[in-house]
Amino acid sequence: MTNSNDAIFRKIARQIIDVSLIKTFYLSNACVGTSLCLFSEMTFILMVPQALYFMGWDENAVAWALSLNALGDLVTRTSLILMSSVLAKLGSREIYIFGLFFAFGTRLGMLWSDNRIAIIAFMTLMGFSRCTIMVLTPVVVADSVPLGKFSSGMGMVFLMFGIFNLTIGPVVGAVRDLTDSYATAFYILTSFFGIVLMFWSIELFYKKTKHKRRAKKDSILPKP
Secondary structure: OHHHHHHHHHHHHHHHOOHHHHHHOOOOHHHHHHHHHHHHHHHHHHHHHHHHHHOOOOHHHHHHHHHHHHHHHHHHHHHHHHOHHHHHHHOHHHHHHHHHHHHHHHHHHHHOOOOHHHHHHHHHHHHHHHHHHHHHHHHHHHHHOOHHHHHHHHHHHHHHHHHHHHHHHHHHHHHHHHHOOHHHHHHHHHHHHHHHHHHHHHHHHHHHHHHHHHHHHHHHOOOO
């Protein structure tokens, strides 16, 4: 009876979970990296208004900062549409990595600034990285999995996103409460961008050099 129940459970699990993607995609940068960046981006945006109020900003100043952040996001989305043919030649991963670099840099700039105008300027520039992380995630997943596995790939990304929300989210909130500092929580969230950026850059560099080494080897080998 137990063996039959196990067989039924395995059959149902195979129908729900794509085992082939678990082996190749589930632990890749395209899955873990994008979901971690989504978590960091969403958590950061949710905490920013509270942090600005904590710094003594009034409602008008906070509204301006958030509006300019949304404006930066909108301008970037429009640019992605108008320059889609050019961006397609660059590659989704390369653009995503550039967006992560922008996210990492603008957040550090915001945390290291005391001037209100500078913080608003960095908030505006964050709209670019926000758009890159939010919009290009499905494109990165589509480039990382077979065409028929796109839905399963996106499901895994959102599953990891939920896991990060349930596990890391409360930790970030607890750190903020214990330290009574939004800056500490923001440094933790920003570090996630740095970690993903580092691993993704290493992976991209390795793949490009691998192709060059293979092309060079093929050119050296004698032709039959």
